[in-house]
Amino acid sequence: MKDALTQVTTEASGIFAGLKVADFTWAAAGPIVTKQLADNGATVIKVESFKHPDSIRLGGPFIDDKPGINRSGFFADFHSSKLGISVDMSNPAAIEIIRPLIEWADVVAESFRPGVMRKWGLDYASLKAINPRIVMLSSSLYGSEGPWARHPGYGAQGQALAGIHGMTGWPDRPPAMPKGAYSDSVSPRYALSALVAALIHREKTGEGQHVELSQIEATAQLLAPELLVYQVTGEEMTRAGDAKPGSVLHGVFPCQGEERWIALEAVTEAQARALQAILGLDGLDRSAVAEATATRDAFALMAECRAAGVPAGVANKASDLLEDDVLNAHHHFWPLDHAEMGRLNYNGPAYRFEKTPSALRFASPRLGEHTEAVMTRVLGFGQDDIARFKAEGLLQ
């Protein structure tokens, strides 16, 4: 098999083949953006500080339930197709390695708390002085300016501040925490749009720029209609439990088995009639529906509903997703082999290009896996340089 560097440089295909990305992002919201570039052909070089590696390398799930810097599935999923180098970024001499990387790059992406890139001499003004055409993406939780800019936080704080948490649960109960640090998954979609727009602008005009966003502000776009309702009517919409205005029937109902649920929504009268026929009911009284579904197999009921044109979805568990007929027919999961983690199914993109297919080319990099290859074959350093950097403690 060809090594990773050959795969990403000389054999790249996809929309971003030839695009060069210096990737300083960490955690989830940043790496999910650069993953889209990498899985579409860009050469993405992830820079980690070996004294402070990406923190989600320290977050589970770990292979065999044993923590280890190269054992996190959480990290792996966001780092397909990326090369990884590790440098002691706290050493001011690191700029000797980073400077040629910036000269090489089209894009620099980062997601640190505001101030970190400046501390390293890598804020936008400094990058621009090195490479005037650079496009820089800075994604942080609260944004780079403002009274809360340096407040610590993660996606859980992000989804609370963006209003997503308050919109989840039952109106008669405290808000239920939604799964998944929601700002980490919403903001990459906005960040990627802005970044690609900046690349298009650069392609047309030659002008680079700095794209800055707050993950919380991007996520609060989901409440734009509710913010309008509030201003015009004074009404604050909130979490609604099982209710959804405008549908004939909307709810989540129990099925056979432990914690088996199906979401049913009849939007039209025709769908409502078809659902009644499937359930053997005269009406769609909620408790009668729940009683009827409780004895049914969730997947069989969904298949019947699909055949009859009734919107229905099993509340899939993670284990179901990996066996989901539709996701698998769509080749959503990509099995990739990792030297320490073995073969795992990585999540592929939610979009499909007809003519320029995306490809998850190889598994996530071990810490510093490609340092030497990148140093010599991308940045033009010799073995003597590498020996010197190691002696200086810049490289391991």
Place this chain on the structure above:
Amino acid sequence: MSGTAQALAGMRVLEISALAGSVAGRVLADLGAEVIKLEPEGGEPFRRALPLIPTARGEESAAWLAYNHGKRSVTLDPVADEAGFAALCASADIVVTDWERLDLDTMDRLAGIARRANPALVWCEVLPFGRGGPYERYAATDTVLQALGGHLYLNGDVDRPPVRISLPVGLIQGGVEAASAALMAHWHALKTGEGQRVDVSVQACIVWTLLNSTMAWQILGLNEMRGGAIRKERANRFFTRLVWETQDGFVFFGPVGGGGGSARIKSYEALIAWMAEDGITDPILTRHDWNGDGQFFIPQEDYDAVTAVIMGFIASKTTDELMARSVRERILLAPISSVAGVFDNPQFRARGYFRPLADPDRGLQVELPARWANLSATPLAAPRPAPLPGADTAVLLSPLNQGSPA
């Protein structure tokens, strides 16, 4: 910086949409594209979607207004007027559409016309499951897709059925995903002249909101369980409280048992120092190293006991009080914002996130969450009113104006 060109200046986008396509168009319009909605006589059905708000022109959909300001509108039935549609497509870079507006057969037919008229065109579709096989025609709604994407199962209280997020998050995220994918495809077209079809699966968009669940199953055989205010954080085997009632609302806060890390440890130290100032010095607060290596072996009853003490303290404060000091002392606490909380958030306000929209036709003077990114050379467009149905028909369908965007 007004007067500066936007990143997508000169790009023309056609939109044949309901919610998802409108959101895609919203993102592209914010970035500077000219977005033209193709609507039937009297406007597209999405203009009447719930919730409705009163305007000087009668009731209109809040979601429609929120995602369609700053666009243009042409009254055109692309099925009946193939030639008119083809001519518009010849002048466009991207078409976005979604399944709530067009059935698949119509979509295919229109895509054929559009792409024959313009080989460099990007035709972008938001579909429940994406393209291919029988599944592309399965009926679905946003709630059904929140379920099938695996997110709904993980939301809600354990003693009730799981719940959706009470927003059409799948459709909106599918729309944003479509914007970014369409731009990627346009990047390719710019370089090669080759257009293509791009399809987005809302189900897969929802799967991406899980972040680590599919890996947790593969690696640990773990299916997480929903929890309301109290849950097992990460892969913990004990329950901790994460939602706390304040004097006037709720905050999210994981003071203990959250997996370690220096930020959590410092946050807890700052909390108990503050509690001590208020005279709360219960020994349970310091009985264990609550965020250290031993946290996994602390008995559940001790977690419950420390929670009771912290709960009393938090209930005695207002959300604003808690947040002001938390920002100062780096306590990892965040308000669970209501809609008003989002609107009044001091960080958003200081950053100029909200921008005014004056819409005299509708008698609206409002602020929109318009500045979702800051592009140093090409700032996002300022809000402009949403178009009345067909407002730009005469101008845009005149043969003289089909060559280049206005």
